[in-house]
Amino acid sequence: MIRVMTTTRPVAALALCLCAASLAAQTTPETQSELDTWLAYVLPKPDELAWRKIPWRYELGTALVEAKQQNKPVLLWAMNGHPLGCT
Amino acid sequence: MPVADEVFRLQSKKAPDCLLFQRFCEEGHYGGRTVPTNTRQGIYAVTSGGKFLASCNTRRAREVQRMLERALTKWKQLQESPDAELSDADAKSLSRVHRYEDRYPEDGLVLQVVSRDLPGALELGWWHKTAWNLDYAWFKKHEAEALVPEKPEIGARREVPKRLAERLVRFHLVDNVRGQTPAFEAADVKTARMSTKLASIDGDLWKLEIEGTTATNHEGGPWARGVETKLVGRATWNAKRKSFVAFELLARGKRWGRTRYNSRGGDVTKKEPIGFALVLAPRDAGCRVAPAAIWRYRW
Numbered sequence: 001m002i003r004v005m006t007t008t009r010p011v012a013a014l015a016l017c018l019c020a021a022s023l024a025a026q027t028t029p030e031t032q033s034e035l036d037t038w039l040a041y042v043l044p045k046p047d048e049l050a051w052r053k054i055p056w057r058y059e060l061g062t063a064l065v066e067a068k069q070q071n072k073p074v075l076l077w078a079m080n081g082h083p084l085g086c087t
Numbered sequence: 088m089p090v091a092d093e094v095f096r097l098q099s100k101k102a103p104d105c106l107l108f109q110r111f112c113e114e115g116h117y118g119g120r121t122v123p124t125n126t127r128q129g130i131y132a133v134t135s136g137g138k139f140l141a142s143c144n145t146r147r148a149r150e151v152q153r154m155l156e157r158a159l160t161k162w163k164q165l166q167e168s169p170d171a172e173l174s175d176a177d178a179k180s181l182s183r184v185h186r187y188e189d190r191y192p193e194d195g196l197v198l199q200v201v202s203r204d205l206p207g208a209l210e211l212g213w214w215h216k217t218a219w220n221l222d223y224a225w226f227k228k229h230e231a232e233a234l235v236p237e238k239p240e241i242g243a244r245r246e247v248p249k250r251l252a253e254r255l256v257r258f259h260l261v262d263n264v265r266g267q268t269p270a271f272e273a274a275d276v277k278t279a280r281m282s283t284k285l286a287s288i289d290g291d292l293w294k295l296e297i298e299g300t301t302a303t304n305h306e307g308g309p310w311a312r313g314v315e316t317k318l319v320g321r322a323t324w325n326a327k328r329k330s331f332v333a334f335e336l337l338a339r340g341k342r343w344g345r346t347r348y349n350s351r352g353g354d355v356t357k358k359e360p361i362g363f364a365l366v367l368a369p370r371d372a373g374c375r376v377a378p379a380a381i382w383r384y385r386w
Contacts, residue, residue: 032296035319038337042203042364044219056091056373058188061104061181063090068135068173073162074088075155076131078108081267083091086222086379 058084088135098127103180107137115142132158135173138165187377190386196231196331198224199368202264205339205360209353218350220263223368223378224255227386231331235295235324236285247281247299255281256301258380260314260363262342265350270380271303278302281318291327296320297336305344312344314361331367338363 057063060076067074081087097108112127113119129144130151140158143150165171173181191197203219210216226234230251236243256279257271281299288294299318305311320336341358345351368374378384 032319032321035321035335035337038339038362039335039364039366041205042219042337042362043201043366044221048217048219052373054089056089058091058372058376059104059184059186060090060092060097060108061102061184063088064104064107064135064137064173065178065181067088068178070088071172072088072135073140073158074090074131074133074135075158076108076133077089077091078094078097078112078131079091079128080093080095080126081379082093082376084373085376086220086263087267 056084058082094126094128098125102184103177104184107177107181111137111139112142114139116144130154132162134162134165134171136171136177137173138168138171140165187381188375190225190377190381191375192225192227194228194330196226196234196334197368197370197374198226198334198336198365199374200224200259201364201366202262203362203364204264205362208359208361209357211352212350215265215350218265220265222259222263223374223376224259224365225378225381225384226251228329232329234283234322235293236283239285239288239293239326241285241287243285245283247283249279252279252281252299252301254384255279255365256303258378258383259365260301260303260316260338262312262314262344262346262349262351262361263379264361266348267379268346268349270383271305275303275305275313277304283322286321291325292332293324293326295322295324297322301338301340309355310344310346311355312342312346314340314342315358316340316361316363320365334365334367336365338365 057066063074077083079087097105098112111133112131115131116129117127129142131142132140132155134140140161141154143154145151200222201219233248233251236245253276256276257273261268261270278300281297283295283297286294286296297318297320301318302315304313316338317340318336318338322331322335323333325332339362342361343356343358345355
């Protein structure tokens with residue numbers, strides 16, 4: 001699976017480019033004091049986690065049982081690699 | 088009822104949930120297809136009994152919306168159908184399906200492992216700049232305890248057991264930024280060193296500093312690849328409850344080479360920057376997915 005930003009936000013993209021350029025110019029972070037900067041760069045931003053706002057169940061079988069109990073259809077998102085993990 | 092699940096297992100195994108999937112997926116967008124692949128990836132709408140409603144395989148919201156509209160129209164038509172609903176017998180067999188998620192370490196340590204290219208990485212496609220991936224790393228309770236210095240003394244250090252450090256390096260510090268990639272073999276591990284140091288104590292809370300170095304190298308052929316990183320991080324251990332309440336670890340370094348599905352190209356011998364962030368995972372349902380290489384944990 002390819003996880004990409006699904007919203008087009010030119011301002012955010014520009015900010016990301018500027019941040020990346022700034023970080024590329026810095027020395028290698030060997031110390032705790034630079035940890036926050038790199039973690040913030042690597043960890044997903046709120047826009048990249050929009051898909052997690054949906055209350056996904058993680059197993060088809062239990063979702064089918066729950067759907068029967070609630071008289072609802074099931075929406076299944078199926079990928080190579082679990083969609084809620086590594087794809 | 089939204090659910091996400093892994094398609095290779097669903098389309099190839101014989102467990103009750105897999106057999107049910109194999110019935111309805113053939114009515115969908117890839118039904119009967121074997122070329123270019125036999126994948127059944129996609130988004131499916133079905134009744135609780137597995138009656139097909141609609142499906143598609145797209146990232147376009149408008150197409151998904153149209154699929155959902157078709158599905159709801161058919162759902163209303165099937166409401167009175169006797170076999171639209173999951174039978175009690177099928178519900179019973181589904182409740183006996185065993186999954187790796189059953190081994191979730193409730194009293195251990197669960198980390199989210201996020202991988203992302205760092206500035207300077209080669210981009211071949213429009214989506215490469217913002218690509219990232221997510222996996223989970225699991226530690227049983229005694230394994231989590233093995234990450235913590237044994238003595239409550241400022242400056243006390245502990246070398247992370249080789250078995251755990253190597254598991255992290257082989258299965259989690261892998262270049263999956265742009266797609267799935269196999270774990271490294273034991274022989275590919277050149278360095279897997281990680282240690283923690285007790286930096287301060289505040290009541291029951293021990294503040295730890297983490298450092299280390301890692302290196303993997305898989306030699307030979309078109310799939311030669313490797314990853315080299317330096318580790319730096321911090322964690323907070325509750326010594327009374329014997330659990331981590333905070334964990335942030337950065338693995339930053341270089342990667343090279345490619346695997347079949349990880350969308351790398353260009354000069355595959357060139358080392359390019361990559362970063363991994365390993366942080367405490369939330370305990371909600373969406374974060375209980377097993378690590379991609381869980382069967383290699385040998386739990």
